[in-house]
Structures are given as structure tokens and as C-alpha cells.
Amino acid sequence: MRITILAVGTKMPRWVDEAFSDYAKRFGRDIGLELKEIKPEKRGGGVTADKGIAAEHARLLAAIPPRAVLVVLDERGKNWTTQQLAQQMQHWQQDGSDLCFIIGGADGLSPALKAQADILLQLSALTMPHGMVRVLLVEQLYRAVSILNNHPYHRE
Numbered sequence: 001m002r003i004t005i006l007a008v009g010t011k012m013p014r015w016v017d018e019a020f021s022d023y024a025k026r027f028g029r030d031i032g033l034e035l036k037e038i039k040p041e042k043r044g045g046g047v048t049a050d051k052g053i054a055a056e057h058a059r060l061l062a063a064i065p066p067r068a069v070l071v072v073l074d075e076r077g078k079n080w081t082t083q084q085l086a087q088q089m090q091h092w093q094q095d096g097s098d099l100c101f102i103i104g105g106a107d108g109l110s111p112a113l114k115a116q117a118d119i120l121l122q123l124s125a126l127t128m129p130h131g132m133v134r135v136l137l138v139e140q141l142y143r144a145v146s147i148l149n150n151h152p153y154h155r156e
Helices: 014-026 049-063 082-094 111-116 130-148
Strands: 002-008 032-038 069-078 099-103 119-121
Touching: 002 049, 002 130, 014 032, 014 130, 032 049, 032 130, 049 111, 069 111, 082 130, 099 130
Parallel strands: 002 032, 002 099, 069 099, 069 119
Antiparallel strands: none
């Protein structure tokens, strides 16, 4: 299984990059994990939020791997437990599916991209900086994989 995380935003603080890298190293050989940073559209100078979202939409579409299950992070999405995420990942793995998770930019994602998603997933009801979302997402994906591998990282 390959997991691609598309995240609008570049130049994250060092702690974000270090934390993400730390979890990415833990996945092992069975799961390929890739983070693709998508350049955000600059705002101002006539570039409205809607125009910015449209430009980011085009960049995101171009980066989505073919035939991947598309999971878009959205505040109105399904609110899964880690155990539910692990169960769904097991189904996807058994189906031979690759996954693509999308983290939007400061103004969010286009309605068209959300409509294209196989799943809208809420990571938290809290408002978080985008760097924190990257770290939390990769940690939860690692935790879900750990559950599937009966690793003691997850305790109930």
C-alpha cells in the first residue's frame, strides 16, 4: 500500500518537518509514505480566496495518484476513532488500494474536490495550524498501521 499526503503549504517550521519525518521512518517496508507539498496561491493583489482555492484545486488534482482512494480532511467529515481508521485501512489494504489524503490551504478546499472525495474525514473538531495537522495525520496513520500489525504502540 502506498499512502500519499498532499498538503497545501510549504516551508513548515522545523519541528513539523522533524516530527513528520520521525513518524514516516516508522512505517517500514510494507507501506510507502510520501508527502507532497502543494504551493499555496498568494493572496492579495486581486487574488481572492475563491481564485486562490481554484488555483490550489488545479495543483492538487495534478498531484493525486491515479486510482488512489481519495480521503479529504474536512471539518464536516466523518469523525472516526483510530480503531475505525485502522479497520478501514485494513479493507483498503486487502483491496490493494493506494491512499491519498488531502490537507487544504488556509482558505480550505474547493467544493468540487470535496465532492470528488471517496471519504471526507474530520481529524478533529478543533482548529489547528496546518503543520500540526500534518503531524497528527501521520501519527494517526502510523497508529492505525500499528494496530493492524498488533504492535503495542496502541493501547486500549
